[in-house]
Amino acid sequence: xxxxxxxxxxxxxxxxxxxxxxxxxxxxxxxxxxxxxxxxxxxxxxxxxxxxxxxxxxxxxxxxxxxxxxxxxxxxxxxxxxxxxxxxxxxxxxxxxxxxxxxxxxxxxxxxxxxxxxxxxxxxxxxxxxxxxxxxxxxxxxxxxxxxxxxxxxxxxxxxxxxxxxxxxxxxxxxxxxxxxxxxxxxxxxxxxxxxxxxxxxxxxxxxxxxxxxxxxxxxxxxxxxxxxxxxxxxxxxxxxxxxxxxxxxxxxxxxxxxxxxxxxxxxxxxxxxxxxxxxxxxxxxxxxxxxxxxxxxxxxxxxxxxxxxxxxxxxxxxxxxxxxxxxxxxxxxxxxxxxxxxxxxxxxxxxxxxxxxx
Amino acid sequence: xxxxxxxxxxxxxxxxxxxxxxxxxxxxxxxxxxxxxxxxxxxxxxxxxxxxxxxxxxxxxxxxxxxxxxxxxxxxxxxxxxxxxxxxxxxxxxxxxxxxxxxxxxxxxxxxxxxxxxxxxxxxxxxxxxxxxxxxxxxxxxxxxxxxxxxxxxxxxxxxxxxxxxxxxxxxxxxxxxxxxxxxxxxxxxxxxxxxxxxxxxxxxxxxxxxxxxxxxxxxxxxxxxxxxxxxxxxxxxxxxxxxxxxxxxxxxxxxxxxxxxxxxxxxxxxxxxxxxxxxxxxxxxxxxxx
Numbered sequence: 086x087x088x089x090x091x092x093x094x095x096x097x098x099x100x101x102x103x104x105x106x107x108x109x110x111x112x113x114x115x116x117x118x119x120x121x122x123x124x125x126x127x128x129x130x131x132x133x134x135x136x137x138x139x140x141x142x143x144x145x146x147x148x149x150x151x152x153x154x155x156x157x158x159x160x161x162x163x164x165x166x167x168x169x170x171x172x173x174x175x176x177x178x179x180x181x182x183x184x185x186x187x188x189x190x191x192x193x194x195x196x197x198x199x200x201x202x203x204x205x206x207x208x209x210x211x212x213x214x215x216x217x218x219x220x221x222x223x224x225x226x227x228x229x230x231x232x233x234x235x236x237x238x239x240x241x242x243x244x245x246x247x248x249x250x251x252x253x254x255x256x257x258x259x260x261x262x263x264x265x266x267x268x269x270x271x272x273x274x275x276x277x278x279x280x281x282x283x284x285x286x287x288x289x290x291x292x293x294x295x296x297x298x299x300x301x302x303x304x305x306x307x308x309x310x311x312x313x314x315x316x317x318x319x320x321x322x323x324x325x326x327x328x329x330x331x332x333x334x335x336x337x338x339x340x341x342x343x344x345x346x347x348x349x350x351x352x353x354x355x356x357x358x359x360x361x362x363x364x365x366x367x368x369x370x371x372x373x374x375x376x377x378x379x380x381x382x383x384x385x386x387x388x389x390x391x392x393x394x395x396x397x398x399x400x401x402x403x404x405x406x407x408x409x410x411x412x413x414x415x416x417x418x419x420x421x422x423x424x425x426x427x428x429x430x431x432x433x434x435x436x437x438x439x440x441x442x443x444x
Numbered sequence: 445x446x447x448x449x450x451x452x453x454x455x456x457x458x459x460x461x462x463x464x465x466x467x468x469x470x471x472x473x474x475x476x477x478x479x480x481x482x483x484x485x486x487x488x489x490x491x492x493x494x495x496x497x498x499x500x501x502x503x504x505x506x507x508x509x510x511x512x513x514x515x516x517x518x519x520x521x522x523x524x525x526x527x528x529x530x531x532x533x534x535x536x537x538x539x540x541x542x543x544x545x546x547x548x549x550x551x552x553x554x555x556x557x558x559x560x561x562x563x564x565x566x567x568x569x570x571x572x573x574x575x576x577x578x579x580x581x582x583x584x585x586x587x588x589x590x591x592x593x594x595x596x597x598x599x600x601x602x603x604x605x606x607x608x609x610x611x612x613x614x615x616x617x618x619x620x621x622x623x624x625x626x627x628x629x630x631x632x633x634x635x636x637x638x639x640x641x642x643x644x645x646x647x648x649x650x651x652x653x654x655x656x657x658x659x660x661x662x663x664x665x666x667x668x669x670x671x672x673x674x675x676x677x678x679x680x681x682x683x684x685x686x687x688x689x690x691x692x693x694x695x696x697x698x699x700x701x702x703x704x705x706x707x708x709x710x711x712x713x714x715x716x717x718x719x720x721x722x723x724x725x726x727x728x729x730x731x732x733x734x735x
Binding site: 308310313320323333 | 574576580599
């Protein structure tokens with residue numbers, strides 16, 4: 086599945102996530118130069134969630150040629166499912182000392198709405214994290230792909246979809262906290278959520294999920310399934326005349342991609358401690374596509390690198406030069422589109438090949 | 445019965461045995477009388493037709509691209525289709541392969557399969573392969589992978605995830621690579637091939653599909669003379685095992701391969717016959733030279 090070098094890099098990444106990072110954070114004293122601060126752990130954990138999204142975008146955009154500008158929806162859906170569980174975990178410790186989440190007390194609701202029924206079970210939550218984004222994607226994808234909606238039209242419809250969901254989630258009647266969303270989480274599985282240990286646990290879990298998804302994606306694109314996806318991307322009618330029905334192929338990868346994003350959202354929420362409809366904004370979804378484009382489409386590793394580069398730059402620039410961040414993002418997108426169609430990975434490959442040609 | 449009578453009977457039987465075609469009976473090769481068992485999805489060519497179009501009409505925004513077209517092709521036949529630009533040659537292929545729906549008419553594959561009831565992928569699976577006018581291959585994949593995707597096998601998602609080539613299939617792939625003269629380029633990216641090689645690769649992909657009927661839209665366009673000659677040889681070897689419908693403008697190529705030529709004009713059949721016959725036809729001359 087990977088080359089020998091690829092596997093060793095993979096093992097190093099695994100080691101860093103599971104051993105080096107926790108050791109630097111928990112064991113090395115805070116005043117040491119090698120100490121990994123809690124802030125960095127939070128930041129890296131968050132970026133790894135984004136990297137999962139970029140990977141998901143790469144599967145559907147890079148390999149299948151379907152640009153989704155609505156993956157923020159699936160991310161948010163996974164996040165909201167997790168958020169509902171975390172809200173129930175608060176129990177009687179909320180501001181109003183009620184069984185109900187605070188915002189429901191504030192709205193003067195007397196009992197939980199129907200869609201909160203399973204939210205107190207962690208097992209059900211884990212299932213729903215996969216099922217809710219998966220089902221939404223499946224149904225939407227089925228109708229969109231069956232009607233042979235393609236290219237920019239599909240992208241626009243995904244934008245509309247996530248925007249519609251944003252408006253829906255903004256409403257208090259939806260029963261999901263309106264524009265404030267969920268926050269003030271206290272516990273997860275009964276353990277306090279804001280401790281250093283829990284933060285590290287979530288960090289390691291996110292890292293393992295990212296690496297696991299990477300291997301899964303790698304397996305998918307290296308199988309004949311992945312080659313059919315690329316065939317659909319490059320010449321869909323040829324694929325059809327070879328006897329492949331593109332619909333189930335597109336639908337499968339679309340749903341897998343959405344589920345990956347949902348899981349990323351579910352890992353994201355306990356780490357940042359808040360989920361609100363802002364995650365469904367059109368800009369958030371477009372940013373995901375930018376991560377993939379910057380890193381290099383159809384390379385798998387590229388979008389992960391892209392997510393780290395863009396979000397690393399974002400967290401640095403928004404602190405140092407807050408007013409210039411958006412200019413930087415816009416400029417970056419223009420530069421990548423014009424000069425680096427294959428992204429960072431493509432650039433590195435080109436430089437290496439150039440060197441090889443000279444030597 | 446006495447032994448000498450039996451001997452005489454055996455002798456008579458032996459005398460006529462070499463004259464018999466295996467499987468041939470008095471009812472013309474069919475087992476007599478009670479109807480045949482029809483397998484779903486199998487092509488029934490017992491009526492001597494693998495493709496049958498009758499009175500097909502298509503119009504695009506009022507323009508009648510196909511206007512009362514009727515045409516049939518026999519199993520194993522190599523049929524050439526010629527005609528001026530806009531005669532409806534490509535549209536006809538679109539209809540047969542399910543890309544375009546006709547407004548009116550009948551299109552049958554064999555005598556039992558109504559092609560108008562099927563979608564593109566199903567029609568391909570039934571055994572109709574198509575080469576486009578512009579060579580269309582999967583540019584980012586290697587030559588080998590292009591052929592592997594075209595291989596006739598289970599084309600469903602679940603199967604594709606666990607698919608590996610069997611030894612037999614590998615042999616078949618190597619054989620086709622040999623046939624299309626791309627054995628040395630198997631690992632090359634298809635997008636890097638020359639125009640003629642792409643044409644060959646696309647023909648190779650058709651061969652991997654092992655279709656009963658091949659539709660070839662301008663297969664030698666952009667090929668060198670040598671490549672054209674090799675293509676003609678290839679088509680002649682395919683004839684008989686497969687049915688072929690070739691749309692081409694290159695008359696020397698058609699002369700090399702054709703037995704029967706159909707001339708299309710304004711969406712209908714203008715003339716049919718050998719190349720010499722149609723070339724002598726007044727109406728054909730007028731369409732090509734007149735106006």
